[in-house]
Amino acid sequence: MDQMTNALRGEGIALSFGGIKVLKGLDVDFRAGEITGLIGPNGAGKTSLFNCLTGAYSPQKGTISYAGQPLNGLPPAARAARGIVRSFQHVALCPDLTVRENVMMGLARTGTAGWLSAFLPLPRGRQERSDMARAADAALADLGLPDVGDRHPGELPPGMQRLVEIARAVVGKPSVLMLDEPAAGLNNAETQDLTAALRKLVSPDLVMVVVEHDMDLVMSICDRIYVLNFGEFVAVGSPAEVRSNPDVIRIYLGSDEDE
Numbered sequence: 001m002d003q004m005t006n007a008l009r010g011e012g013i014a015l016s017f018g019g020i021k022v023l024k025g026l027d028v029d030f031r032a033g034e035i036t037g038l039i040g041p042n043g044a045g046k047t048s049l050f051n052c053l054t055g056a057y058s059p060q061k062g063t064i065s066y067a068g069q070p071l072n073g074l075p076p077a078a079r080a081a082r083g084i085v086r087s088f089q090h091v092a093l094c095p096d097l098t099v100r101e102n103v104m105m106g107l108a109r110t111g112t113a114g115w116l117s118a119f120l121p122l123p124r125g126r127q128e129r130s131d132m133a134r135a136a137d138a139a140l141a142d143l144g145l146p147d148v149g150d151r152h153p154g155e156l157p158p159g160m161q162r163l164v165e166i167a168r169a170v171v172g173k174p175s176v177l178m179l180d181e182p183a184a185g186l187n188n189a190e191t192q193d194l195t196a197a198l199r200k201l202v203s204p205d206l207v208m209v210v211v212e213h214d215m216d217l218v219m220s221i222c223d224r225i226y227v228l229n230f231g232e233f234v235a236v237g238s239p240a241e242v243r244s245n246p247d248v249i250r251i252y253l254g255s256d257e258d259e
């Protein structure tokens, strides 16, 4: 499939809370092989749109599809089973599991003997567990973390914990990876490592969507950017097009979003 058919699409997505229109009929087209950014001021509706796409919210109107298959009505777990995975704004690793075991949890949707049996000392789980461990180590190595599998998340700095979360999200070879403010809480050096790691993840079959406030990160990694304000898109285009768009400049000048 090409990058157009292998896309995550939304058409006419409308969401209201108690009569307040949060998303006003949005059309989105997140293509495989690209990183698409979703930016906008606080309260613009980025998280709400993200939640509609992942299934956490059900929009009152509109259709959401991946590769032409409708996703409306499917809960987040069913979307994850179809390869649509997300990361969270706040670190959500299990502190009592090793880093490797945390990443292995990302394989829950692909295991045949079942994720739980892979963690129990049963013969049928043993082979699966060693395969899962190998896959987890490979995902960690791809993200530049080859030596941390036996450590516990709390021993790692925030930047590495974020990369471990991303390893958990990609270890099962998702078709859509949605990242919710991946740079939140990271320092400059950690953000640079994250930027490099995200660039390396780009592949022809993977749709990547990034909701992010860090403009340097967004401008440097995204192929296309959607700019949301008050539940409507004010601009869509390449970083250069978005940066020079008068409406975008107006929205961002005089606000403190460019942190």
Ligand SMILES: Nc1ncnc2c1ncn2[C@@H]1O[C@H](COP(=O)(O)OP(=O)(O)OP(=O)(O)O)[C@@H](O)[C@H]1O
Pocket (backbone or CB within 6 Å): 017, 022, 040, 041, 042, 043, 044, 045, 046, 047, 048, 049
């Ligand atoms: N569960 C909810 N119940 C009621 N209102 C909500 C809910 N979720 C979001 N909203 C409202 O929807 C609007 C958009 O919020 P949203 O969190 O989607 O914006 P955002 O662009 O992600 O903002 P931020 O950058 O601050 O995270 C806000 O007015 C918010 O108060």
